[in-house]
Each structure stands twice: as C-alpha cells, then as structure tokens.
Amino acid sequence: MPERLDIIKTCKLFIGGSFPRTESGRSAPVHDGRGRVIAHVCIASRKDLREAVESARRVSDSWADASAYLRGQILYRMAEMLESRREEFASAISTTTPLTPAKARREVDASVDRLVRFAGWTDKFQQVLGCQNPVAGPYYNFSVPQPSGITGILSPDAPSLLGLVTMISAPLCTGCPVVAVASDSTPLPAVLLGEVCATSDIPGGVVNILTGNRAELIEPMAEHREVQVIAAANLKPAQRELIQTAAADGLKRIHLLEHSDSSWLDDDAAASPWEIDPYLDTKTIWHPSAT
C-alpha cells in the first residue's frame, strides 16, 4: 500500500460569488500549532480589493432593495450551512489558534447563533431605529433607516470566526454589501466562511472576503470613494489615524469595535441594535396629513 500524499488546500479569495486566485500571484503558508503547513492562502492586492468593491457595487442596489424577509432568510440559511460544517470550523480554529477544541466549538456555536440573531433583526431594526417625529404643522414626519452602502470590514485576529461573522452579518442585515479583509494571522476560518456564503443563497458580490496582509489593504480601502462605511476591530492607534485621515475625503463613516474576548460572545454587547445602526443612514420624509 503506497503512502498517501498530503493534499494541502490552496485557499482562494471570495469575490463576486466565485473563488479567484489573487491577481498578484502571492500566497502565504498557514501553519498548525506544531509548525506544519496545512494550507496556503492568497495575499490579496489592492487590485483584488478594487475587483471586490466593483462586484459589491454591481449588487448594492439589488441587495438594498431585497425585502427584509429575504435578507433574514438568507442570513438564516448561512447559519444552517455553518451549523452543518461545525466540526470543520472548530478544527480550523483549534489547529491555527491557541484555543482548545472545546473553546473553538463554543466559538463556532456562538457564530451560528450570531447569524440567527441578525437574521431576526432584518425586519425589526426599522421599528427600533426609525421613528415618527412630532412636527408643528399638518404633516407626518418619518425618519426611515436606509442601508449606507458598500461596507469595508477589517476583522479581528481573535475571535477569528466570531469576529468576522459578527462584523459581516450586521451590515448584511441592513442591506449593505460587504468587502471583508480577514485576519492575517488566522485566515482559515474566513476562507471557510466564504465557502459557506457560496452555498447559502447570498447573491454573488454581496459578500467578498479577502485574505492576506491587512496593513497593506487598509489605506486603499479607506481611500476608495465607493466604500461608504469602514468597520474595523482592534486596530493599532496608527492604523486608526490612517483610516480616519484617508476616509475624510469621501466622508466615509467609520465604526471602530473594541470588544474583549468575552464581550464578542455577549449578544447584548456585540449584537445589539446599536451594532446595526452604524450601517444605516436616516432618510426623513415629510408627508401631508389629512387635516
């Protein structure tokens, strides 16, 4: 019986619903806790980022116009797909991070629950974050939340899966397409999450996931005028300043998340309506009343 060769996975980017290699041709090995190479991931370039934003732009109107019901169904479908691959995700987390298998499983479960929670919010945040305003005149005056547009995401190193899932599901819930840059040090869960997206009815281009060198992609993402919101977790002070400076020109919104390991797991902290609010603009409508 000949010895079987190792099949080491080549992880690709997730752009526009397909899995292209990076345009730059660069890749990096992923090691397990004992230093063995278990996969290779792409190092995305600024051109890959541009392609991802282009794909997101092509679907931004249709995703914003999709009914809240449909968006909820799709997020729930993502949760189902993630649930059916729990073991694979847990082993990806426990082999590439210091987490124990038990803790890794808890993170995967929390991620599934997080998706379900935001799926539930898709047709409810409007009531919480919108309102009818009292005005002095014969008018109804409504403040209606609207999706802000393409959202750039810089997800944290830890929790590698739960952080990314939380950060993409909040804008998806409002109707914003996302371009996410995964953690440099633990990209494997993000790559698998792309495969989950590809099989869960998410229209191609609504979720785009890039792996590679996060520091290299911060500036082009912040400068890209098509990106309307940037959400970033656990940034260094210099990176935060870089984003704020570059984003000023396009009047981009910035949402900085500062969660501890335990608050990522806490639904009230990480998945409250105030975590949905940063991806919304408010449209105010005046309507003549009958009197």
Added chain:
Amino acid sequence: MPVERRVDTVMVDQRAGAFSRRSIKTDSKAAGLRLAISMLDLTTLEGKDSPDKVRSLCRKAMRPYAGELDLPVPAVAAICVYPSHVQTAARMLAGSGVKVASVATGFPSGQYPLDVRLKDVSAAIDAGADEIDMVINRGAFLSGRETEVAEEIRQVWQACDGAHLKIILETGELETYQNIRKASDLVIEAVASTGVLRDGEVFIKTSTGKISPAATMPVTLVMLEAIRDHFISTGIRIGMKPAGGIKTAKQALHYLVMVKETLGEDWLTPGLFRFGASSLANDLLRQLLKGLTGHYMAMHDFSEA
C-alpha cells in the same frame, strides 16, 4: 461590384484577442483615456428620451467632469439622438464644437419605404444635425439584393447634403465575418462611387445598440481592414465607429490599440474614429481620476451620462 475578399475567421479572432493583452500604464494610459473621451459619441436612443434628458446629456458632452482639474477633460466629439431631439441638442451645443449626430433612415430597423427614410434624413438635417447615422437595409443585403442596398446608400448620401454620414451595418444581424466584410466593402464602394470623398466624411459603424451582440473586437477588426484596403487603393480615409457594448475604459484602450496597429496613428482622431456609448464616459473619467488622485472614485462622483 468589388472583388469579394475572404476573411479568415480563426485569424481574425486570434488577432483581435491579441490586442487585449497589451498593458497600457501611467502617461500612455492617461493620454489614451483623454483621447477616448474626445472620441465619444455620447448617445441616448430611447423611446422615453425627453428634451431635459437631452439637455442634460449636452451639458455632460461639453463638460464631462464637473470638478476642477489642472488639465481639463476634453469635450466629447458629438452627441447622438433621435431626429425629434436634434433641435434641442443643436441649440444647447451651438458654438461648443460638440457635433450633433442624429440617427435617421428609420432607425433602428430601416424597415420603411425609401422615401420615408430619405425624408427622415432631410428632417434631421433641417433641424440642425451635423452628422447622420443611417442603417442599411439588412433584409435586402441578406437576401442578396446588394445593388438595391448600394443604391439606397447613394440616395441617402445625396440627401445628407454636406452632413457627415455614418453607415450602420448592424453586424449582430449579419451572422458571419465574411458578411460583415462584404457589407463593409459594399457600403464603402457605394458612397465612393458618387464622387471623390473627403477624409472622415463617411464612417462605417458596427451597430445600433439595439441588437446583441453589438460591437466586438473581431467585428471591428474586420471593418477596420475594409477601411485599410480602401485607403490603400484610393488614398481616402473612411472613419470607423464601434457602438454598443463598450462599457469599460480598458475595452476602449484595447480598441485604440487595434486602430493604431491596423490603420496607423492618422486614425487616432475624433475626425476618423468614434465610440458610440453612454456609460463608457464615466468609466473613462473614473480611470482618469484614479490616475490623477491616486484613489478609486465612486460612480456618484460623476454626473449621469
């Protein structure tokens, strides 16, 4: 009748494909983008076109980018509208150097009696059109009534009365490259037979934009070769206008490469080469501004075309 020239389908595809593998960067790219903007026929050909839509298109034509730049973006070559909007456009564009092109001859089908089509042309010219985009009678061409097609083109050319003429082959309906080559030769010979032409007075154009596929690289290459062969035998420069389906700046640059390598630099002028497009304008601007500012622009940074 001209001698029928054979088209090698495999070679045309291969040669046309080769043009899209050139890498054009930095200064050459910026120059190419500006040139492409100056070659645009900004087009709106919809049943719902209104005078205000045409006026807004005219403003875009004269000043494609509203922001301030050290070296302003050039105006486009022309705007292209239906005859009923020619007057509106001509008033807006008077003195700007931007030409008014009108589709005519029963655009887009051409399935009308000849006298109606000729009146269509005269009406557009009376309203102030500088250029006429005519469609050929594809039904007649495909049934082999080539002399009829040629005779109709001659009559339209006479009705143009000094206005420039662009002859639309509607290549998407001609089925084969061989037919496209044959139609190109036929229409060029037809206008040339009326007397000596001036350079750029007559264009051949791929499509109406109403039929898919519209302009493609191989189709345009076949037509460019017909123009080249006519130039070699007569010294007269016929113009070329691919229209429909050219949406990105990258595609536009590939076309410019193809023109240069097939016909030479003489044709790299709005007088001899045009793009029929509308959404292309903003993609050209987006790429140009990317080069100037260093960051990617959003579509909402530009006015609608």
